[in-house]
Amino acid sequence: MKPPKFEYRAARTVEEAVSLLQEAGEDAKILAGGQSLVPMLNFRLTRPSHLIDINKVSELDYIREKDGKLAIGALTRERTIERSALVRQKFPLLTEATEWIGHVQIRNRGTIGGSVAHADPASEYPALVVLSDAELTIQGPDGSRTTTWDEFFVTYLTTSLQPFEVLTELRFPLPKPGSGYAFVELARRHGDFALVGCAAQVTMNGKGTCQEARLALIGVGPFPHRSPDAEAMLKGQKLTDKLISEAGQKISEEVEPEGDMHASTEYRRAMSKVFTERALKKALSRVQGGK
Amino acid sequence: MAATTTETAQRWVGRSVKRVEDPRLLTGRGTYVDDLHLANLHQAAILRSPHAHARIRGIDASKAEALPGVVGVVRGKQVAELSEAFPLGVAAPVRYYSCAVGKVLFVGEPVAVVVAKDRYTAEDACDLIEVDYEPLPCVLDPEKAVEDPTAPILHENVGSNVANHRVLHYGDTDKAWAEADLIVKTGRLVFPKYGSTPVEGYAAAAQWDPLNQAYTIWSNFHGPFIMHPVMCRALGVTEDRLRFIVPPDIGGGFGIKSSVYPYMTLMAICARVTGLPVKWIEDRREHLVASSSGTDRVSYLEAAVKKDGTILGVRMKIYDNCGGYIRTPEPACLYRATGNYSGAYLFQNLKMDQYAVMTNKSLTGPNRGYGCQQLYFGLERLVDQVAYDLGMDVAEVRLKNLIPAGAFPYTTPSGGIYDSGDYSKSVRLALDMAKYDELRKRQTAARASGKLYGIGVATAVDPSVTNMAYITVAWTPEERARKGYLPKAGSSETGSVRIDPSGKAFCMVNTTPEGQGHETAVSQIVADELGMAIGDVHVITEFDTFTRTWSITSGSYSSRFASVGASAVATAARRVKEKVLKIAAPMLEVNPQDLDVRDSKVFVKGSPERSVPIRRIAGQAHWSATLLPEGLEPGLQATCMFNFPNAKPPDEKDRVDSSQTYGFIAEVMGVEIDPATGEVRIDKYVTVHDVGTLINPMIVEGQVMGGALHGVAGALYEEMAYDESGQFLAASFMDYLCPTAMEAPPIEIGHVVSPSPFTVLGSKGCGESSTMTAPAVVANAIADALRPLNIAVRELPMTPNKVWKLLQEQKAKGVA
Amino acid sequence: MKLEGKYTFKAARQKVWDVLLDQKVLASCLPGCERLEEVAPDQFEARLKIGVASVKGTYDGKVRILEKHPISSYRMEVEGSGAPGFVKGEATISLEDKGDKTDILYSGEAQIGGLVASIGQRMLGGVTKLMVNQFFKAMEKKIQ
Numbered sequence A: 001m002k003p004p005k006f007e008y009r010a011a012r013t014v015e016e017a018v019s020l021l022q023e024a025g026e027d028a029k030i031l032a033g034g035q036s037l038v039p040m041l042n043f044r045l046t047r048p049s050h051l052i053d054i055n056k057v058s059e060l061d062y063i064r065e066k067d068g069k070l071a072i073g074a075l076t077r078e079r080t081i082e083r084s085a086l087v088r089q090k091f092p093l094l095t096e097a098t099e100w101i102g103h104v105q106i107r108n109r110g111t112i113g114g115s116v117a118h119a120d121p122a123s124e125y126p127a128l129v130v131l132s133d134a135e136l137t138i139q140g141p142d143g144s145r146t147t148t149w150d151e152f153f154v155t156y157l158t159t160s161l162q163p164f165e166v167l168t169e170l171r172f173p174l175p176k177p178g179s180g181y182a183f184v185e186l187a188r189r190h191g192d193f194a195l196v197g198c199a200a201q202v203t204m205n206g207k208g209t210c211q212e213a214r215l216a217l218i219g220v221g222p223f224p225h226r227s228p229d230a231e232a233m234l235k236g237q238k239l240t241d242k243l244i245s246e247a248g249q250k251i252s253e254e255v256e257p258e259g260d261m262h263a264s265t266e267y268r269r270a271m272s273k274v275f276t277e278r279a280l281k282k283a284l285s286r287v288q289g290g291k
Numbered sequence B: 001m002a003a004t005t006t007e008t009a010q011r012w013v014g015r016s017v018k019r020v021e022d023p024r025l026l027t028g029r030g031t032y033v034d035d036l037h038l039a040n041l042h043q044a045a046i047l048r049s050p051h052a053h054a055r056i057r058g059i060d061a062s063k064a065e066a067l068p069g070v071v072g073v074v075r076g077k078q079v080a081e082l083s084e085a086f087p088l089g090v091a092a093p094v095r096y097y098s099c100a101v102g103k104v105l106f107v108g109e110p111v112a113v114v115v116a117k118d119r120y121t122a123e124d125a126c127d128l129i130e131v132d133y134e135p136l137p138c139v140l141d142p143e144k145a146v147e148d149p150t151a152p153i154l155h156e157n158v159g160s161n162v163a164n165h166r167v168l169h170y171g172d173t174d175k176a177w178a179e180a181d182l183i184v185k186t187g188r189l190v191f192p193k194y195g196s197t198p199v200e201g202y203a204a205a206a207q208w209d210p211l212n213q214a215y216t217i218w219s220n221f222h223g224p225f226i227m228h229p230v231m232c233r234a235l236g237v238t239e240d241r242l243r244f245i246v247p248p249d250i251g252g253g254f255g256i257k258s259s260v261y262p263y264m265t266l267m268a269i270c271a272r273v274t275g276l277p278v279k280w281i282e283d284r285r286e287h288l289v290a291s292s293s294g295t296d297r298v299s300y301l302e303a304a305v306k307k308d309g310t311i312l313g314v315r316m317k318i319y320d321n322c323g324g325y326i327r328t329p330e331p332a333c334l335y336r337a338t339g340n341y342s343g344a345y346l347f348q349n350l351k352m353d354q355y356a357v358m359t360n361k362s363l364t365g366p367n368r369g370y371g372c373q374q375l376y377f378g379l380e381r382l383v384d385q386v387a388y389d390l391g392m393d394v395a396e397v398r399l400k401n402l403i404p405a406g407a408f409p410y411t412t413p414s415g416g417i418y419d420s421g422d423y424s425k426s427v428r429l430a431l432d433m434a435k436y437d438e439l440r441k442r443q444t445a446a447r448a449s450g451k452l453y454g455i456g457v458a459t460a461v462d463p464s465v466t467n468m469a470y471i472t473v474a475w476t477p478e479e480r481a482r483k484g485y486l487p488k489a490g491s492s493e494t495g496s497v498r499i500d501p502s503g504k505a506f507c508m509v510n511t512t513p514e515g516q517g518h519e520t521a522v523s524q525i526v527a528d529e530l531g532m533a534i535g536d537v538h539v540i541t542e543f544d545t546f547t548r549t550w551s552i553t554s555g556s557y558s559s560r561f562a563s564v565g566a567s568a569v570a571t572a573a574r575r576v577k578e579k580v581l582k583i584a585a586p587m588l589e590v591n592p593q594d595l596d597v598r599d600s601k602v603f604v605k606g607s608p609e610r611s612v613p614i615r616r617i618a619g620q621a622h623w624s625a626t627l628l629p630e631g632l633e634p635g636l637q638a639t640c641m642f643n644f645p646n647a648k649p650p651d652e653k654d655r656v657d658s659s660q661t662y663g664f665i666a667e668v669m670g671v672e673i674d675p676a677t678g679e680v681r682i683d684k685y686v687t688v689h690d691v692g693t694l695i696n697p698m699i700v701e702g703q704v705m706g707g708a709l710h711g712v713a714g715a716l717y718e719e720m721a722y723d724e725s726g727q728f729l730a731a732s733f734m735d736y737l738c739p740t741a742m743e744a745p746p747i748e749i750g751h752v753v754s755p756s757p758f759t760v761l762g763s764k765g766c767g768e769s770s771t772m773t774a775p776a777v778v779a780n781a782i783a784d785a786l787r788p789l790n791i792a793v794r795e796l797p798m799t800p801n802k803v804w805k806l807l808q809e810q811k812a813k814g815v816a
Numbered sequence C: 001m002k003l004e005g006k007y008t009f010k011a012a013r014q015k016v017w018d019v020l021l022d023q024k025v026l027a028s029c030l031p032g033c034e035r036l037e038e039v040a041p042d043q044f045e046a047r048l049k050i051g052v053a054s055v056k057g058t059y060d061g062k063v064r065i066l067e068k069h070p071i072s073s074y075r076m077e078v079e080g081s082g083a084p085g086f087v088k089g090e091a092t093i094s095l096e097d098k099g100d101k102t103d104i105l106y107s108g109e110a111q112i113g114g115l116v117a118s119i120g121q122r123m124l125g126g127v128t129k130l131m132v133n134q135f136f137k138a139m140e141k142k143i144q
């Protein structure tokens, strides 16, 4: 469990990171918190020629509210997000998602940009990018571009990030007033990657009808699953147990999970229903002032 | 409150003294194998098989050998030239070497070793070795490996996958079956394969001395030192040409490390081939894939019972899965519990039809509880089935069949001599602590509201300090009676105590602790015997076959410290004390029998003001030896090699007292199951232990909790899982789910104390404890929860997915 | 791991058959194929550079076409080994007329061994299927 040989360079600015990536060539990798990359290096699952360390790129470490969105720099540590009063106040679903990530020691180092760029099929942050249609800003040799999840996530651990690009910022649209949220998941142990998880955000009007429902599931496909159909079923309706169960059923019919030693395809499929229901119910109860 | 190390007044034994080794361990000042530095020390990395079963057509290591920094590549061929196959405890002619020779039989089997200037280079070189494999079909299930004629044979020269088969018959089961009102069956039970993941994996370093043709090996091997002659045979040297050194600290073991010896041999060969000292530190992936694990078992149990719940006899058919090669001490998983096969119960008729089988899984060996978690999982599931079939309560059936308190020492049908105990008292205490009746009421209410709540009960006789004779039950009585056969018998250990010229005590034990707190316990025992403060007692744990007084049963295994280690060191201390009193007697002008020790002084009983410091006695013994009373040797030291008279070879009916002390465990557990997800939550866990005299209650409770969690791990979390093609699926902690503090259920511990009449202090081993019962009690509790749905629990671990699947299947049948 | 699926190609059966078994096409459609040499009839030696994201590996292996029943079915075996372990796959591919199109049905087994199997399952379990899809998608492009 020793990594193969690689060259190491440290950048101080995004620009420098991009040019170091270019100098290093296609097999270089960015090193952020290292919580996913370093284990893979030590297992020799990945063999980059160069590591470009961005831990000193302090310009990427921030949380700001901007134009009704929460803008977070890619190098912001998971623990910083977890403890941010601003996040808790404006987008508590992000706080709750963060609490599900690994252990404190992991969150102290792991970054939101690293998590989203790594695109683990069971990671929490990609689910929120998908759920809230967040904007992702990416900087490359030709300047900066903005993209959304449907273009960004390609498959298992694969994104449309190009070899010399750096993910710099994530912008989450803030939930509308009258919204409730929940992130629930099933894992074998505390801190494990989820077998199945569901993030839900429901916005209700004063009359108890659902104005908007957003759902994103993890662990049930190559990247987080969003269900326009299930969301449409809920929109404009009273969220009865029956309707919630139908939405869960819908999702369980849509997903195509892979099985592994912990959870079979059938089990994950069934759990996608159970956890969709649990997430929706919890989100709804929070609209109504629940904890 | 924990006591401090400078008090002397009262007895130390029996108090929760803080562990004297902890400041060192917690501040990173321990000394482990990896802290060893030798001039020109090189590092090894091992290339391992990616196939479960394959022929090796060729190995091309030319690119690896050409890599700068690499000093050598050792292949199976050289291993076969420079060593013999390891001696085995069975007759099957299995040729097991420390590295694959011609064929690989499990994923992770060593195929070649690179020795290089550092580990990075060695691993780089491993990547450059090209091995040409011809994959072969594999078999993973031990029953299939024996019973399915189409199963591939792993060892062509053995001719079958059976490494050992014996039918042991005690009493008369035919008679029991004829007299029974009912025959109760468990069906096919599957006990899983799991290990113990100590913080420190295997570690071995070796050096070859060409002048003396001798090896020195440093390792975290913790015994039994039976492996010293085993390795000498493999390396083709006499015992005086192999020096074993164990450093002061070992980062956990739990039995697993007694199987580090193939790697010690392999490193010895690497040192010889390269002419350099070579070190290898096992990494976590290697540890999970290929070090050692507990034995997975398929078993079928049946009981002959009377309508009133009396068990007349039991029959077991067992297939133990020893992996690719049977490796000493296997097939001991089948035999370690010979004397306590019948557990806590009175029945006299028992038949064991048992196979040790080889399949394409990694190799097995002792794992905390060895042989007992497998045994009690079967036996306790069977007792539950008896209760179910007779409509009785599970606790009631157990109480009905327990060995009564007045029966000790009690000889079991298979030859065990249970030293002491009060089993019903222990079971009743566990039921009381769990508020069993109340728990049953809660269960009824939970069921009425659609919840799945189950209550499990389990008991175990907890054997410690094995008599090495037990392993020879693997041979038939005829084989054991052959001419020239040297019967094996004994469970000895050495303790040495010396008082140095300054009056402080130094003790040596050969129990190579891996974190159990032996230093603390020895300090307590010796401080009591010599009337000192524990801070004045120093315990040296590093071990060296060249400088220590030891014997082949020495080491730390089979929970033997508190029984034999403690007895040896207490006896040695008493001998030193005797001499101290003899030296003091003329000084105080009394007879030695009128004297005693306290506060580091010898005093006259009845007039404590007449005293002489032990320091003065020590001064006399060392500085003024010629003036000692007549007949006394200079110095102040004694060594005791303690053994048990009952540790005899098996008789012609295969009866043997396989262990020398037998504790007792009674457990009650409550679980709640989430019907939507299949998750099992432990709601209540009560465990009552009888370990005889408690030397240090805090350490005992630590062992109990660790053991309980280890057992719960096997029952709910950890599994060395393979896919159908024999690929290993759990090579990191991402998939091998070692429970953490967050998963630990609250554990309530109770004690019943029945001192052993066979040990010096009345103490018994307690290092394995609830590892033996936890899998059974978890399975029984889950089974109880699922009984209303007609779901049987026959395998572990009970993962959420598995429980959910059982619920779904039943739903499909329209039951639930 | 079971592999099963169906593709519809917009071409007649003979054409699809010819393309599927054309060595050049095979070489360009096998994911990450860097080299493909015919060593015996219908037997090829290949070097595949396979990887998702950063989990890349170079695998040397063999591709064999067996049990050819022109133009209705054949069996394909792929095996390769490299530092991350080995891959082995085997599938029966059958062609059926579907008007002026052709249905391709495949069913088989894939096995991943070594490193990737023992630690990458959770993240990479679905990758094999992905590559099969990649293969047929690439084929589809060649046919059109």
Ligand SMILES: Cc1cc2nc3c(=O)[nH]c(=O)nc-3n(C[C@H](O)[C@H](O)[C@H](O)COP(=O)(O)OP(=O)(O)OC[C@H]3O[C@@H](n4cnc5c(N)ncnc54)[C@H](O)[C@@H]3O)c2cc1C
Pocket: A029, A030, A031, A032, A033, A034, A035, A036, A037, A038, A039, A074, A075, A078, A100, A101, A102, A103, A106, A109, A110, A111, A112, A113, A114, A115, A116, A117, A118, A120, A122, A123, A124, A125, A161, A165, A166, A167, A168, A191, A192, A193, A194, C054
């Ligand atoms: C024991 C353990 C448990 C964990 N549990 C969870 C969990 O439950 N849920 C969860 O979501 N995660 C979990 N993680 C992963 C953790 O959240 C990681 O920190 C995170 O996924 C990656 O972030 P990082 O900053 O460490 O990235 P790194 O490991 O440094 O990088 C990961 C990948 O992203 C790339 N990368 C990083 N930053 C950028 C960037 N700005 N632009 C472009 N590419 C970039 C790297 O090149 C690399 O390929 C766990 C990790 C461990 C070790």
